[in-house]
Amino acid sequence: AVFKPENVEDFYEIGEVLGSGHFGQVRQVRERTSGNFWAGKFLKIRKVACSRLGLDRSSVEREVEILQAVQHPNIVALKDVFESRAEVVLILELVSGGELFDFIAEKENLLETEAIEFMKQILEGLKFIHCKNIAHFDLKPENIMLSDKVSKPPNIKLIDFGLAHLFHPGEEYKSTSGTPQYIAPEVISCQPLSTAADMWSIGVITYILLSGLSPFQGDTDEETLGNVIGMKYEFNEHYFSLTSPMAKDFIQKLLMKNPEDRMTAEECLLHPWIKPITPKQVAKRNRSSINMKN
Numbered sequence: 001a002v003f004k005p006e007n008v009e010d011f012y013e014i015g016e017v018l019g020s021g022h023f024g025q026v027r028q029v030r031e032r033t034s035g036n037f038w039a040g041k042f043l044k045i046r047k048v049a050c051s052r053l054g055l056d057r058s059s060v061e062r063e064v065e066i067l068q069a070v071q072h073p074n075i076v077a078l079k080d081v082f083e084s085r086a087e088v089v090l091i092l093e094l095v096s097g098g099e100l101f102d103f104i105a106e107k108e109n110l111l112e113t114e115a116i117e118f119m120k121q122i123l124e125g126l127k128f129i130h131c132k133n134i135a136h137f138d139l140k141p142e143n144i145m146l147s148d149k150v151s152k153p154p155n156i157k158l159i160d161f162g163l164a165h166l167f168h169p170g171e172e173y174k175s176t177s178g179t180p181q182y183i184a185p186e187v188i189s190c191q192p193l194s195t196a197a198d199m200w201s202i203g204v205i206t207y208i209l210l211s212g213l214s215p216f217q218g219d220t221d222e223e224t225l226g227n228v229i230g231m232k233y234e235f236n237e238h239y240f241s242l243t244s245p246m247a248k249d250f251i252q253k254l255l256m257k258n259p260e261d262r263m264t265a266e267e268c269l270l271h272p273w274i275k276p277i278t279p280k281q282v283a284k285r286n287r288s289s290i291n292m293k294n
């Protein structure tokens with residue numbers, strides 16, 4: 001694929017840095033014709049294959065293909081792509097509401113019903129990409145953002161598809177990238193991966209959302225990875241006393257060692273914690289709240 005060879009600065013005024021990561025930098029940009037704001041993701045392309053710096057051009061082409069395939073209200077939209085000699089710039093929808101977890105931390109008390117509203121949107125986005133045989137493979141709180149700071153309820157956007165993968169029928173895919181706290185056991189033990197690896201990450205994210213604790217985190221990455229492989233986690237009564245049994249059941253059905261045993265995004269949306277069936281269940285859920293003590 002060839003991206004626009006024009007100079008991105010002929011069309012966009014480059015603004016402040018919004019974030020940076022393994023890929024390069026994301027900066028706010030302003031479209032000169034319309035005055036609208038977007039996010040420019042500046043990716044360094046490596047000139048020689050053996051260089052450690054920068055990204056392989058083919059991996060950038062993959063990210064662009066995937067973003068073009070996943071147009072959904074809960075997935076960050078791709079508008080344009082420019083390339084210069086050593087850089088590719090993705091022009092993305094501007095997501096300016098900050099990270100989900102910063103939003104939770106700022107609020108006083110958060111009912112499980114509000115946490116469920118967030119989870120529903122995350123799961124709708126995941127259900128959409130998974131039904132297209134695409135896995136995100138880097139789900140973590142930093143990659144779950146709010147579109148703005150004013151919408152009620154806030155609108156969730158999944159960002160950073162730099163590690164995402166489109167599965168072709170019958171293909172085996174292995175990768176060891178991801179963030180230790182959130183990666184599934186099969187990633188660590190180099191087994192073939194599937195969209196179920198994303199569902200494990202959702203289990204970890206839900207556990208943290210409800211308790212403020214990270215289920216497998218150790219003092220070092222090695223310790224964390226050991227805890228994930230050993231399935232060593234618990235619902236410490238001191239942090240989970242206010243959490244409903246349905247919420248714990250939801251998490252347990254995602255933190256399963258065997259990827260095939262885990263709920264899919266579609267099954268999560270039908271789980272009683274997310275989609276209560278009886279008014280009694282709704283009442284039980286509303287009596288519980290998030291533990292904001294820590």
Ligand SMILES: Cc1ccnnc1
Nearest residue numbers: 019026039093094095
């Ligand atoms: C960090 C970021 C990424 C994409 N869009 N807006 C902000």
